[in-house]
Amino acid sequence: GQNIDQPTEMTATEGAIVQINCTYQTSGFNGLFWYQQHAGEAPTFLSYNVLDGLEEKGRFSSFLSRSKGYSYLLLKELQMKDSASYLCAVKPNAGNNRKLIWGLGTSLAVNP
Amino acid sequence: DADVTQTPRNRITKTGKRIMLECSQTKGHDRMYWYRQDPGLGLRLIYYSFDVKDINKGEISDGYSVSRQAQAKFSLSLESAIPNQTALYFCATASGVRETQYFGPGTRLLVL
Numbered sequence: 743g744q745n746i747d748q749p750t751e752m753t754a755t756e757g758a759i760v761q762i763n764c765t766y767q768t769s770g771f772n773g774l775f776w777y778q779q780h781a782g783e784a785p786t787f788l789s790y791n792v793l794d795g796l797e798e799k800g801r802f803s804s805f806l807s808r809s810k811g812y813s814y815l816l817l818k819e820l821q822m823k824d825s826a827s828y829l830c831a832v833k834p835n836a837g838n839n840r841k842l843i844w845g846l847g848t849s850l851a852v853n854p
Numbered sequence: 855d856a857d858v859t860q861t862p863r864n865r866i867t868k869t870g871k872r873i874m875l876e877c878s879q880t881k882g883h884d885r886m887y888w889y890r891q892d893p894g895l896g897l898r899l900i901y902y903s904f905d906v907k908d909i910n911k912g913e914i915s916d917g918y919s920v921s922r923q924a925q926a927k928f929s930l931s932l933e934s935a936i937p938n939q940t941a942l943y944f945c946a947t948a949s950g951v952r953e954t955q956y957f958g959p960g961t962r963l964l965v966l
Contacts, residue, residue, distance in 0.1 A: 773952065784944060784957035785897070792952075829897070833953065840953060841912070846896040 744768045746845035748830050753851045754820055762815045762848045764830035772840075776804050776815045777829040779847065785829055788815070817850075825852045857881045858958035860945050866964045867935050875930045875961050877945030885948040886928040887955065888912075888920060890941040897944070903928055935965045 746766045754760040766774070773792040777785035791797055791806035791813060803816040817824055827847040834843055858879045867873050877886065888900040889912075899912030901920040909920060917939065921929045932939055942962050946955040 775954065782942075782960075782962075784959050787954050787956065790952055790954060841899060841902065842955065844897045846894070 744832075744834060744843050746830055746832060746843055748828075748845040748848045750846070751849045751851070753853060754817075756820055756822060756852055756854050758820050759816065759818050760820060760850065762817070762828050762850065764813045764815070764845060766811050766813075766830070766832045766843070766845075768811075768832050768834035768843055770834045771808055771832065772835060773833040774804075774806055774813050775831040775833070775842070776802075776813075777831065779827045779829060781826070788828075820852050822852050822854070825850060858945060858947055858956055860943075860958040860961050862961060863959065864962045866966065868966050869934075869936055871935050873932050873935055873963075875932075875943055875945075875963070877928045877930070877958055879926050879945075879947045879958075881947055881949070881956065882925075883947035883949040883956075884925060885953065886922065887946040887948070888918075888928065888930045889944045889946065890914070890939075891944060891960075892941050900930065932963075932965075937965045939963065940965045 748764050776788040779785040789804040796805045801818045806813045827849045829847045830845040831842040861876045884905050887902045889897045891897050898914050903909050903922045906922050919931045944960050945958040948955045
């Protein structure tokens with residue numbers, strides 16, 4: 743089967759750094775996405791990794807290790823507005839069967 | 855103006871009624887998707903379409919049907935609504951090699 747695992751909930755303090763992990767077991771790999779979703783709102787795209795290594799984009803960075811089936815999202819200088827759910831999604835296949843496999847999301851609470 | 859729009863944003867209906875949720879996009883993307891999101895179950899794919907003549911079932915298509923009226927429009931119908939179809943419904947679009955998905959604002963549906 744195909745599976746993505748993320749912690750259900752995390753808590754962090756304003757101004758701190760938090761790392762949200764994602765592990766996946768899929769039939770193939772053609773890219774990994776991170777999305778942010780505030781309560782009751784639509785998911786919004788944060789980052790995409792297809793090669794091993796770290797992708798940095800402002801306060802957010804995403805890391806991928808394909809050999810380990812592992813990714814993490816790193817959030818620096820946390821702000822209250824970062825309180826949201828963070829979704830990891832993998833595109834396992836190229837070609838016409840290009841559906842994403844979604845994790846259940848990690849709910850992050852940022853406290854003052 | 856939003857690139858992906860959904861109507862209605864909120865809907866209350868009764869068991870057995872037929873309803874249609876509409877999605878329009880101005881992004882020029884060829885791929886469109888319908889998801890539902892339930893607490894604890896994450897995003898689940900209902901139907902997806904890679905172009906006007908291509909419609910595919912997702913993991914939970916029973917009780918739903920879709921119509922791709924044009925490249926920019928993708929409608930989801932519930933032929934006879936039932937209470938367990940109460941959920942938050944999202945439309946998404948994608949294109950290109952990376953196929954990043956961009957989501958509409960969602961429709962909150964309550965079936966009584």
